[in-house]
Amino acid sequence: MMADYLLFASERYALPILQPVAQALQAQGHGVHAWFVDGAAGAALPSPVRMIGLREAVALKPRAVFSAANWVPTFVSGAKVQLFHGFNVEKRSDQRGHFRVRGLFDLYCTQGPATTAPFQALAAQAGHFAVVETGWPKLDPLFRDDQGAAATMRAPAGGRPVVMFASTFTERLSAAPDLFDAIAAQVARGDRYWLLTLHPKCPPELFERYRALAGPNAVFFETEQLVTAQRAADVLLADTTSVVSEFVVQRKPVVTFRNRAPKAHMIDFDDPACLPAMLDRAFAPDAALRAALDAYADAIHPYRDGHSSERVIAATDALLAGELGRLKRKPLSSLLRGLQIRRELGYWGPGA
Incomplete structure (x- = not known):
């Protein structure tokens, strides 16, 4: 069944992460839309990805939002899926860096065993998000004919x-x-x-x-x-x-x-x-x-087949079908962060 999906980015370096996902969604016949803010504002993904703004993103009511940032607008409909903007290179402590959980996402699509195990442990403690090891979409082109x-x-x-x-x-x-x-x-x-x-x-x-x-x-x-x-x-x-x-x-x-x-x-x-x-x-x-x-x-990142994007979509489908278990309600901190995001984006209209 065809559905609409939203790609979200706040920096230009997210574009090569999101582009393989866009291609995989398009190959499956879905509608692909992108909303870029902050450092990514003004950037675009190639057609037929449709670039939209804040109010269009809200009105779209996407099936899922794929984010290559460490945050995502909570007032937009759909499952919130974290794709990560890089590997864990230990620039900061786990509490401030790669393994920081902000209470905004429903699904973390991890890159490989080194990332999966820590996030699975965090998911077991928190209960409000799921974890699936998919590989990283950005690297799909590394293993495909360019x-x-x-x-x-x-x-x-x-x-x-x-x-x-x-x-x-x-x-x-x-x-x-x-x-x-x-x-x-x-x-x-x-x-x-x-x-x-x-x-x-x-x-x-x-x-x-x-x-x-x-x-x-x-x-x-x-x-x-x-x-x-x-x-x-x-x-x-x-x-x-x-x-x-x-x-x-x-x-x-x-x-x-x-x-x-x-x-x-x-x-x-x-x-x-x-x-x-x-x-x-x-x-x-x-x-x-x-x-x-x-x-x-x-x-x-053990995946060398160039199909991490397809695994991300399959994991999202599994989440929405209830196959990844029942998730708990998001913590109060996520509500507060959602209000901060609304203020930062200047949006106080209806949301998800």
């Missing part, structure tokens, strides 16, 4: 090895300011081709510096091309950004600068002068590093 987009992005390398650089916007964790000179020197050498990007929230002056490196040995790309770049690159250079985990799912080596929680699958370093040696090691990974990459990838 119609040559990755090859096109890689083509200017002319056969050279390809390094991708990505950085978090969190100032105390960002490698972008400290590694700029070292990266610029590597780009100037020209023996490797560089794919450069920054988190959309990074300072404009930092964007200007990195964009200026573009030329015969490097290109700067936007957030919407992130998955294509991950497919195109051989090695990632980053910090504590969740892009590290996304890249590792491909079993490709990662070099990290002052990662907040370095692990065996990372080549972590703290001196910019060491960058050339770290890259050399990444391009010639030993057996121990390869084993660590495999183990971590299996823990965070």
Whole structure:
């Protein structure tokens, strides 16, 4: 039966998370609508996704709302489904970070065993949401034919090895300011081709510096091309950004600068002068590093079929059919948060 679904985002980095879900819904004959606010306002998903506003979202009465933010408007109808905007990279404590439960969602679609087990424990305690391990929609394109987009992005390398650089916007964790000179020197050498990007929230002056490196040995790309770049690159250079985990799912080596929680699958370093040696090691990974990459990838995202979006839809259907058990009422804190959301969005009309 055809139904209407709503995709919700508050930042541009949610677009590549929601697009595979939109495609899967459209393939099943459903109506797909998107409502973007705050940092995502003005962005759009490709047609036939219909971009709508606040009042249209309320009037739509969608069957479900898929959110790639850490919140969702509670006054819109439908099951509220959390898709996550990144992996757990331990930027913050569990109480403030990835495993914080705000009482807004009915279903958490987790990425892999490392995420599923903690959320199942939280669900057992709270009782007002369900948990299903589906894999992460954003990574579906990593394991599907992208119609040559990755090859096109890689083509200017002319056969050279390809390094991708990505950085978090969190100032105390960002490698972008400290590694700029070292990266610029590597780009100037020209023996490797560089794919450069920054988190959309990074300072404009930092964007200007990195964009200026573009030329015969490097290109700067936007957030919407992130998955294509991950497919195109051989090695990632980053910090504590969740892009590290996304890249590792491909079993490709990662070099990290002052990662907040370095692990065996990372080549972590703290001196910019060491960058050339770290890259050399990444391009010639030993057996121990390869084993660590495999183990971590299996823990965070074992799905390699490119169909996590379909599993998200199936889990939502199961929730709505009552197959995931009876949920308790949301806590009082969710009501208070719902009122805050109404105030922030300036909406006091009728809702769900």
